[in-house]
Amino acid sequence: MRIYIASPYTIGDTDLNVRRQLEVADELMNLGYTPYVPLLSHFQHLVFPRSYKDWLEHDIEWLKVCDCVLRLKGKSKGADKEVRTAKELKIPVYYSIKELEEIKEKEKTNELNKKLYKIDKQAKKLAKKFISKIENDKIPVHICR
Secondary structure, eight states, X not given: OEEEEEOOSSXXXXXXXXXXXXXXXXXXXXXXOEEEOGGGHHHHHHHSOOOHHHHHHHHHHHXXXXXXXXXXXXXXXXXXXXXXXXXXXXXXXXXXXXXXXXXXXXXXXXXXXXXXXXXXXXXXXXXXXXXXXXXXXXXXXXXXX
16 A cells, blocks of 8 residues: 655754654555655755745645555644645545554455455355255255265
Protein backbone atom coordinates (compact mmCIF):
# COMPACT_ATOMS: atom_id res chain seq x y z
CA MET A 1 0.00 0.00 0.00
CA ARG A 2 1.39 3.40 -1.03
CA ILE A 3 1.07 5.92 1.77
CA TYR A 4 1.51 9.66 1.33
CA ILE A 5 2.86 11.26 4.52
CA ALA A 6 1.43 14.75 5.15
CA SER A 7 3.03 16.75 7.94
CA PRO A 8 4.35 20.18 8.91
CA TYR A 9 7.46 21.46 7.19
CA THR A 10 7.92 25.21 7.50
CA ILE A 11 6.38 25.68 10.96
CA GLY A 12 8.99 24.82 13.56
CA ASP A 13 12.43 23.40 12.83
CA THR A 14 12.45 22.18 9.22
CA ASP A 15 15.28 19.72 9.90
CA LEU A 16 13.32 18.13 12.76
CA ASN A 17 10.17 18.05 10.64
CA VAL A 18 12.04 16.21 7.87
CA ARG A 19 13.54 13.80 10.41
CA ARG A 20 10.10 13.09 11.88
CA GLN A 21 8.70 12.25 8.47
CA LEU A 22 11.67 9.98 7.73
CA GLU A 23 11.21 8.17 11.06
CA VAL A 24 7.55 7.56 10.26
CA ALA A 25 8.47 6.40 6.74
CA ASP A 26 10.95 3.93 8.21
CA GLU A 27 8.30 2.58 10.59
CA LEU A 28 5.84 2.23 7.70
CA MET A 29 8.43 0.37 5.63
CA ASN A 30 9.06 -2.00 8.57
CA LEU A 31 5.31 -2.74 8.55
CA GLY A 32 5.38 -3.57 4.82
CA TYR A 33 4.00 -0.30 3.42
CA THR A 34 5.48 1.87 0.67
CA PRO A 35 5.60 5.44 1.97
CA TYR A 36 5.99 8.54 -0.15
CA VAL A 37 8.06 11.10 1.76
CA PRO A 38 7.37 14.56 0.33
CA LEU A 39 9.80 16.25 2.71
CA LEU A 40 12.70 14.54 0.98
CA SER A 41 12.36 17.44 -1.46
CA HIS A 42 13.95 19.48 1.36
CA PHE A 43 17.32 18.17 0.20
CA GLN A 44 16.68 18.83 -3.47
CA HIS A 45 15.50 22.33 -2.56
CA LEU A 46 18.85 23.02 -0.87
CA VAL A 47 20.60 22.46 -4.20
CA PHE A 48 17.86 23.46 -6.66
CA PRO A 49 15.48 25.90 -4.95
CA ARG A 50 11.92 26.16 -6.21
CA SER A 51 8.88 28.06 -5.11
CA TYR A 52 6.55 26.72 -2.40
CA LYS A 53 3.83 26.50 -5.07
CA ASP A 54 6.05 24.31 -7.28
CA TRP A 55 6.73 21.87 -4.46
CA LEU A 56 3.09 21.69 -3.44
CA GLU A 57 1.99 21.00 -7.04
CA HIS A 58 4.70 18.34 -7.35
CA ASP A 59 3.58 16.67 -4.12
CA ILE A 60 -0.10 16.75 -5.07
CA GLU A 61 0.71 14.78 -8.23
CA TRP A 62 2.29 12.06 -6.06
CA LEU A 63 -0.61 12.18 -3.62
CA LYS A 64 -2.97 11.32 -6.50
CA VAL A 65 -1.30 7.94 -7.03
CA CYS A 66 -1.12 6.96 -3.36
CA ASP A 67 -3.64 4.61 -1.75
CA CYS A 68 -4.06 6.75 1.35
CA VAL A 69 -2.68 9.70 3.30
CA LEU A 70 -1.18 9.56 6.77
CA ARG A 71 -1.56 13.01 8.37
CA LEU A 72 0.93 13.57 11.16
CA LYS A 73 0.14 15.97 14.00
CA GLY A 74 1.09 19.63 13.77
CA LYS A 75 -0.02 22.88 12.22
CA SER A 76 0.50 23.02 8.49
CA LYS A 77 -1.40 24.78 5.72
CA GLY A 78 0.33 22.56 3.15
CA ALA A 79 -0.55 19.30 4.93
CA ASP A 80 -4.10 20.54 5.46
CA LYS A 81 -4.36 21.26 1.72
CA GLU A 82 -3.05 17.75 0.98
CA VAL A 83 -5.73 16.28 3.26
CA ARG A 84 -8.47 18.32 1.56
CA THR A 85 -7.21 17.21 -1.85
CA ALA A 86 -7.14 13.57 -0.76
CA LYS A 87 -10.71 13.78 0.52
CA GLU A 88 -11.86 15.42 -2.72
CA LEU A 89 -10.25 12.53 -4.61
CA LYS A 90 -11.86 10.00 -2.23
CA ILE A 91 -8.44 8.91 -0.99
CA PRO A 92 -8.68 7.75 2.65
CA VAL A 93 -6.91 9.86 5.28
CA TYR A 94 -5.58 8.34 8.51
CA TYR A 95 -4.21 10.13 11.53
CA SER A 96 -2.03 7.44 13.11
CA ILE A 97 -0.18 4.28 12.18
CA LYS A 98 -2.37 2.44 14.70
CA GLU A 99 -5.51 3.53 12.81
CA LEU A 100 -3.92 2.44 9.54
CA GLU A 101 -3.06 -0.99 10.96
CA GLU A 102 -6.61 -1.44 12.33
CA ILE A 103 -8.05 -0.73 8.88
CA LYS A 104 -5.56 -3.15 7.32
CA GLU A 105 -6.67 -5.88 9.77
CA LYS A 106 -10.37 -5.23 9.01
CA GLU A 107 -9.64 -5.50 5.28
CA LYS A 108 -7.79 -8.79 5.81
CA THR A 109 -10.71 -10.13 7.86
CA ASN A 110 -13.23 -9.03 5.20
CA GLU A 111 -11.16 -10.64 2.46
CA LEU A 112 -10.87 -13.88 4.45
CA ASN A 113 -14.64 -13.88 5.10
CA LYS A 114 -15.29 -13.46 1.36
CA LYS A 115 -13.01 -16.42 0.58
CA LEU A 116 -14.67 -18.57 3.26
CA TYR A 117 -18.12 -17.67 1.93
CA LYS A 118 -17.04 -18.66 -1.58
CA ILE A 119 -15.60 -21.98 -0.34
CA ASP A 120 -18.78 -22.66 1.69
CA LYS A 121 -20.94 -21.94 -1.37
CA GLN A 122 -18.81 -24.29 -3.53
CA ALA A 123 -18.94 -27.04 -0.86
CA LYS A 124 -22.75 -26.81 -0.67
CA LYS A 125 -22.99 -27.00 -4.46
CA LEU A 126 -20.76 -30.10 -4.55
CA ALA A 127 -22.69 -31.74 -1.71
CA LYS A 128 -25.99 -31.10 -3.48
CA LYS A 129 -24.60 -32.61 -6.71
CA PHE A 130 -23.27 -35.65 -4.83
CA ILE A 131 -26.59 -36.23 -3.02
CA SER A 132 -28.42 -35.93 -6.33
CA LYS A 133 -26.19 -38.63 -7.86
CA ILE A 134 -26.78 -40.93 -4.87
CA GLU A 135 -30.53 -40.40 -5.11
CA ASN A 136 -30.48 -41.20 -8.82
CA ASP A 137 -28.48 -44.39 -8.14
CA LYS A 138 -25.51 -43.20 -10.12
CA ILE A 139 -23.31 -43.86 -7.07
CA PRO A 140 -23.90 -47.07 -5.11
CA VAL A 141 -25.02 -46.26 -1.55
CA HIS A 142 -22.47 -48.68 0.04
CA ILE A 143 -19.63 -46.41 -1.28
CA CYS A 144 -20.99 -43.57 0.82
CA ARG A 145 -20.84 -45.51 4.10
